[in-house]
Amino acid sequence: NAGVTQTPKFQVLKTGQSMTLQCAQDMNHNSMYWYRQDPGMGLRLIYYSASEGTTDKGEVPNGYNVSRLNKREFSLRLESAAPSQTSVYFCASSGDIYEQYFGPGTRLTVT
Amino acid sequence: QKEVEQNSGPLSVPEGAIASLNCTYSDRGSQSFFWYRQYSGKSPELIMSIYSNGDKEDGRFTAQLNKASQYVSLLIRDSQPSDSATYLCAVNSGYSTLTFGKGTMLLVSP
Numbered sequence: 001n002a003g004v005t006q007t008p009k010f011q012v013l014k015t016g017q018s019m020t021l022q023c024a025q026d027m028n029h030n031s032m033y034w035y036r037q038d039p040g041m042g043l044r045l046i047y048y049s050a051s052e053g054t055t056d057k058g059e060v061p062n063g064y065n066v067s068r069l070n071k072r073e074f075s076l077r078l079e080s081a082a083p084s085q086t087s088v089y090f091c092a093s094s095g096d097i098y099e100q101y102f103g104p105g106t107r108l109t110v111t
Numbered sequence: 112q113k114e115v116e117q118n119s120g121p122l123s124v125p126e127g128a129i130a131s132l133n134c135t136y137s138d139r140g141s142q143s144f145f146w147y148r149q150y151s152g153k154s155p156e157l158i159m160s161i162y163s164n165g166d167k168e169d170g171r172f173t174a175q176l177n178k179a180s181q182y183v184s185l186l187i188r189d190s191q192p193s194d195s196a197t198y199l200c201a202v203n204s205g206y207s208t209l210t211f212g213k214g215t216m217l218l219v220s221p
Binding site for chain 1: 143145153154155156157160199201203206207208209211212213214
């Protein structure tokens with residue numbers, strides 16, 4: 001099992017460009033999450049999907065959109081990237097007992 | 112607002128010693144508690160889960176939970192340089208989300 005996979009691993013964008021971060025899990029988990037991690041700020045929840053067909057805002061949703069494509073896949077879209085969105089983005093998934101398992105991350109730089 | 116507090120460290124211990132990492136949380140209704148290890152440049156890795164008061168041991172790791180004091184800790188026995196990492200405490204905050212602390216950096220010197 002691959003667990004949680006994310007693409008791409010690295011990305012550089014110019015201000016105003018758009019992109020989609022992809023996430024997939026093969027653990028048959030119902031819930032999936034997108035976090036960003038910045039120095040001194042810890043992990044902050046952007047959006048989550050408690051089950052296929054539902055999405056909810058987390059702590060820092062502004063500037064992002066998500067799509068739960070199916071049970072396996074959960075994507076994060078930046079419509080118009082800003083330098084403040086420079087960060088490391090992690091996708092995670094969990095089953096019924098709230099243990100979350102993380103993907104390897106995407107390091108995004110917006111210039 | 113639900114909060115999880117950790118000392119940012121660094122906590123420095125010599126090889127072979129016991130490292131003690133602490134975490135307090137604000138939501139008295141929290142039911143599930145987790146410790147994650149994060150090496151520099153890597154993603155968080157789940158190392159311990161604890162759901163009831165008391166101790167839970169797994170190899171060199173022991174998680175301790177005291178719900179009355181809203182306190183959870185992680186003990187690492189016989190610390191190794193490979194244990195040097197940032198340790199994140201996480202608490203179930205309702206529904207399917209977790210609230211994470213900002214982490215404690217542990218440095219184990221040979």
